[in-house]
Amino acid sequence: MDNRPIGVMDSGLGGLSVVRVIQQELPNEEVIFVGDQGHFPYGTKDPAEVRGLALSIGSFLQRNDVKMMIIACNTATAAALPALQDKLPVPVIGVIEPGARAALVQDKKGAIGVIATTATINSGAYPAAIENLAPGTPVITQATQPMVKVVERGQTGTSTAQEVVDEQLAPFKDQPIKTLIMGCTHFPFLAPEISRTLGKTVTLVDPAKETVATAKKWLEDHQSLGNHVHPQYYLYSTGNLADLQAGVNKWLLSGKFRLEIAEIKEGD
Ligand code: DGL
DSSP, rough: OOOEEEEEEEGGGHHHHHHHHEEEETTOOEEEEEEGGGGOOOOOOOHHHHHHHHHHHHHHHHHHTTSSEEEEHHHHHHHHHHHHHHOOOEEEEEEEHHHHHHHHHOOOOOEEEEEHHHHHHHHHHHHHHHHHHHHHHEEEEEEHHHHHHHHHHTTTSSSHHHHHHHHHHHHGGGGGOOEEESSSSTTGGGHHHHHHHHOOTSSSEEEHHHHHHHHHHHHHHHOOOOSSSSOEEEEESOOHHHHHHHHHHHHSSSSSEEEEOOOOOTTT
């Protein structure tokens, strides 16, 4: 048993889609979440800059004595997973390999689509992970960076959100897919809009579920599960607490939350 918290990070509110799954699947765990709104977005930044930011957040989480870190951000996973695994003395889990695995278990014939930030698509991390697990699988990738801001601005469920999603997913009209990996942690909050655009025949894959399953298995295998009856969720933003509060109200299950601003700079 290990009652230390699980550390989770994202560039913003998207990581809450992973915290929500932790609430469901690991209900006795405490969480320290950092939403790096002060440096949002990551998806348009250079990978070296994203790596620097992710390493600083890793140090912050380590100072807060986490037992594991989940990079709840595809862009940061693509840019910094090995660097964080090297630096931290605790296990570090990313979302891309679990996302690829989750798409492949669908076992549908046809291409797998991937939507993600510009940086994640440019990294080639998803096609590489899929090729590694199932060589020869056709993959169609599409950078859909404008969808990130829709979520961060709290516009999910609006006509603006639907318009942006329709426009961003238009390339899939000519390139049919059977499965779509939502390769940015902001996108599961747009799942209703994405489904309306692509139709019911396309299965949407949220990497969060497989990511949290991977974390749970490691904690079980290492006798490191927590046993908090009423776990505390420590939620930090490097930017805007009001936006973080709005995201918590909209997307998380009920729980004991403490929201605070964290000062984290590159190089910390
Ligand atoms: N939510 C992040 C991801 O999964 C990044 C979004 C952004 O900051 O551009 O890639």
